[in-house]
Amino acid sequence: MVERHAAYLTRLDAVLGDGDHGDNLVIGFRAVEAMLEDLAPDTAPGELLRAVGYRLVAAVGGASGPLYGTAFLEAGAAAGDSPTIDASTLGRMLKTGCDGLARRGRCTVGDKTMLDALRPASDAFTASIEAGGMLASAMGVAVQAAARGMRSTRPLVARRGLALRLGDKSIGHLDPGAVSAMLLLRAIADG
Numbered sequence: 001m002v003e004r005h006a007a008y009l010t011r012l013d014a015v016l017g018d019g020d021h022g023d024n025l026v027i028g029f030r031a032v033e034a035m036l037e038d039l040a041p042d043t044a045p046g047e048l049l050r051a052v053g054y055r056l057v058a059a060v061g062g063a064s065g066p067l068y069g070t071a072f073l074e075a076g077a078a079a080g081d082s083p084t085i086d087a088s089t090l091g092r093m094l095k096t097g098c099d100g101l102a103r104r105g106r107c108t109v110g111d112k113t114m115l116d117a118l119r120p121a122s123d124a125f126t127a128s129i130e131a132g133g134m135l136a137s138a139m140g141v142a143v144q145a146a147a148r149g150m151r152s153t154r155p156l157v158a159r160r161g162l163a164l165r166l167g168d169k170s171i172g173h174l175d176p177g178a179v180s181a182m183l184l185l186r187a188i189a190d191g
Helices: 002-016 021-038 045-059 064-079 087-105 115-130 135-152 162-170 176-190
Strands: none
Touching: 002 021, 002 162, 002 176, 021 045, 021 064, 021 176, 045 064, 064 087, 064 176, 087 115, 087 135, 115 135, 115 176, 135 176
């Protein structure tokens, strides 16, 4: 998913940031793929996610490495050492991933960041599961919420990251981090 949309993410970032978001994510997720080959097949999901987080922090330049890395690290911590992940745990993982990202980025929803896509997705997933929804349908609801959150960044003035320097000129552009967050959630839902 990241490779397929890398050029688009980089074009979005060229307007609001330094024009490397898609390229950096490709580098990071290629590093993750290489790391996965070295992990034992019976690696617990939490340990796997923590390893992904560390690899993204180390491999991805710019802000997205530490932000995504933190989200994966926090999600992995929420998963613990359980060999499987149920819907309730996944909801907790999404929430703690968002919380970690918000802390690391010192951002809230409405700041024109990836959190604008991730927080609504997390909230929608949890609400769907609590209402008795099945895992697949809850993921679909989460992806739809992420897409709405992503689109909500277009009219916002950026209050974090490099786009902050643009002020009102950031209005009218999608946040590249929100777009990549929605794409990653879609990849998870499709996987």
